[in-house]
Amino acid sequence: MSDLHWLTAAEATRAFAARKLSxxxxxxxxxxxxxxxxxxxxxxxxxxxxxxxxAARAAEAEITKGRVRGPLHGVPVGIKDIIDVAGxxxxxxxxxxxxxxxxxxxxxxxKLRQAGAIVVGKxxxxxxxxxxxxxxxPFPPAxxxxxxxxxxxxxxxxxxxxxxxxxFPLALGTDTGGSVRNPASCCGIVxxxxxxxLVSRRGVFPLSFTLDHIGPMTRTVADNALLLDAIAGxxxxxPGSAPSATRYFGRMLDRGVRDLRIGFVRHFHEIDKxxxxxxTAALEDTARVLQAEGAEVRTVTLPSLNEFAAVNRVILCSxxxxxHAPWLRERPGDYGQLARQRLLPGAFMNAGDYVxxxxxxxxxxxxxEDAFRDCDVLICASSMDPASRIEDAAETSRTYxxxxxxxxxxxxxxxxxxxxxxxxxxxPLSVQFVGRYFDDATVLRVAAAYERGTEWxxxxxxxx
Amino acid sequence: xxxxxxxxxxxAAGLTKALAEFPADVTMAAEQALGNQGGIAYPTDPxxxxxxxxxxxxxx
Numbered sequence: 168m169s170d171l172h173w174l175t176a177a178e179a180t181r182a183f184a185a186r187k188l189s190x191x192x193x194x195x196x197x198x199x200x201x202x203x204x205x206x207x208x209x210x211x212x213x214x215x216x217x218x219x220x221x222a223a224r225a226a227e228a229e230i231t232k233g234r235v236r237g238p239l240h241g242v243p244v245g246i247k248d249i250i251d252v253a254g255x256x257x258x259x260x261x262x263x264x265x266x267x268x269x270x271x272x273x274x275x276x277x278k279l280r281q282a283g284a285i286v287v288g289k290x291x292x293x294x295x296x297x298x299x300x301x302x303x304x305p306f307p308p309a310x311x312x313x314x315x316x317x318x319x320x321x322x323x324x325x326x327x328x329x330x331x332x333x334x335f336p337l338a339l340g341t342d343t344g345g346s347v348r349n350p351a352s353c354c355g356i357v358x359x360x361x362x363x364x365l366v367s368r369r370g371v372f373p374l375s376f377t378l379d380h381i382g383p384m385t386r387t388v389a390d391n392a393l394l395l396d397a398i399a400g401x402x403x404x405x406p407g408s409a410p411s412a413t414r415y416f417g418r419m420l421d422r423g424v425r426d427l428r429i430g431f432v433r434h435f436h437e438i439d440k441x442x443x444x445x446x447t448a449a450l451e452d453t454a455r456v457l458q459a460e461g462a463e464v465r466t467v468t469l470p471s472l473n474e475f476a477a478v479n480r481v482i483l484c485s486x487x488x489x490x491h492a493p494w495l496r497e498r499p500g501d502y503g504q505l506a507r508q509r510l511l512p513g514a515f516m517n518a519g520d521y522v523x524x525x526x527x528x529x530x531x532x533x534x535x536e537d538a539f540r541d542c543d544v545l546i547c548a549s550s551m552d553p554a555s556r557i558e559d560a561a562e563t564s565r566t567y568x569x570x571x572x573x574x575x576x577x578x579x580x581x582x583x584x585x586x587x588x589x590x591x592x593x594x595p596l597s598v599q600f601v602g603r604y605f606d607d608a609t610v611l612r613v614a615a616a617y618e619r620g621t622e623w624x625x626x627x628x629x630x631x
Numbered sequence: 632x633x634x635x636x637x638x639x640x641x642x643a644a645g646l647t648k649a650l651a652e653f654p655a656d657v658t659m660a661a662e663q664a665l666g667n668q669g670g671i672a673y674p675t676d677p678x679x680x681x682x683x684x685x686x687x688x689x690x691x
């Protein structure tokens with residue numbers, strides 16, 4: 168088999184079962200590609216090559232004996248460096264935790280191991296999943312495989328860059344204000360923020376307790392469903408975990424969108440934060456593709472993006488301050504400048520601000536739920552612009568908040584971002600599909616229909 | 632915004648060190664926090680409850 172690095176997890180496991188490929192061959196190809204490309208991309212904070220190869224050998228032996236551990240047996244996966252992997256550092260890309268080594272696996276990593284996946288290492292992030300891209304941290308920021316002069320998005324930057332560049336087919340990211348879906352948008356891959364409570368957060372360094380989600384990042388929708396199957400499930404020790412029995416998120420991927428009612432949230436990109444014309448054109452194309460596949464598309468109105476962003480900011484800053492206050496008081500110089508600037512506002516918010524934002528949040532949730540009375544899925548923008556140049560701090564600061572992802576951290580609805588085109592300068596454009604609570608399978612169903620109708624997922628970054 | 636007020640609020644929050652080492656960051660943070668309040672249509676109904684809802688026994 169050739170081009171092993173572009174195999175999806177689903178293709179790799181089928182090839183393992185047919186004895187056309189072994190986990191050792193796949194891991195060897197992955198490690199060679201990482202060695203060649205990561206010096207340009209900086210997706211990794213720590214590569215765990217020896218352990219990954221040992222695990223690949225063990226997987227090969229087990230599969231040869233017919234003992235398949237799970238649906239991801241032998242498949243490499245990268246882990247964002249705020250998620251604990253036993254024995255590896257969890258630095259959160261920060262000097263504050265540069266010597267911190269995880270004693271145990273997070274729940275999601277334990278579940279991945281049960282499914283047979285092999286952890287290849289820990290991946291770059293914005294500092295504490297909020298401060299980046301930064302050049303004043305112990306590790307360099309990840310770069311975009313479509314053009315390494317550009318930002319890969321964040322905060323799950325290494326996850327997005329690594330999946331997009333073919334360093335590994337699967338990665339975990341986290342999403343508090345859009346941090347799975349932003350790198351998915353910038354890097355042209357599929358990133359899902361599942362329903363709040365569907366995936367355990369235990370063993371993941373928190374940013375904001377009521378906004379944090381862990382999500383799968385992949386090159387295809389089918390792989391995204393496979394990865395979500397592996398990590399979803401109730402965890403009684405996570406207070407935010409929902410007792411949901413939802414499983415088999417890929418069960419409707421082939422059903423198409425005929426007769427689905429899709430609400431198009433146009434005001435997000437037309438009025439609230441007017442999008443780059445190429446983003447707007449790609450969004451209209453997306454609606455046309457789904458209509459051509461048999462969906463009914465209608466315009467819907469939600470609260471404004473600016474208000475969603477304000478509510479998200481008050482809640483995030485307040486909750487993050489309660490986590491970071493001791494370090495911000497004692498070690499402010501050990502944060503990078505961006506993280507320090509983004510975490511300090513919480514010190515100046517009061518209880519009334521926080522509770523008021525949570526009360527408005529309940530009304531915003533009701534508004535989105537109201538939209539779902541007449542729609543099965545929503546379409547809206549993800550990023551309003553293609554990725555900025557990574558060293559252009561002013562442009563990054565201008566474009567980074569121009570997005571429509573935070574509404575669904577505020578409400579907790581499942582939302583997937585994926586590629587919807589290429590800009591004139593060769594960077595991915597993106598769209599977002601949003602679903603009802605715990606109906607992540609329908610979100611992925613629409614994403615799969617769109618994927619089949621456009622084939623943007625077959626485009627590869629020109630990185631070799 | 633009044634720099635003396637920011638300094639007092641920062642000291643009350645225990646940010647004396649940050650104020651000394653990164654005064655511009657502290658000022659920016661205070662201005663951001665206080666400038667955010669106008670962007671939210673806070674509920675006028677006194678009975679409007681916050682999210683997440685309180686649930687008896689959860690987390691106990």
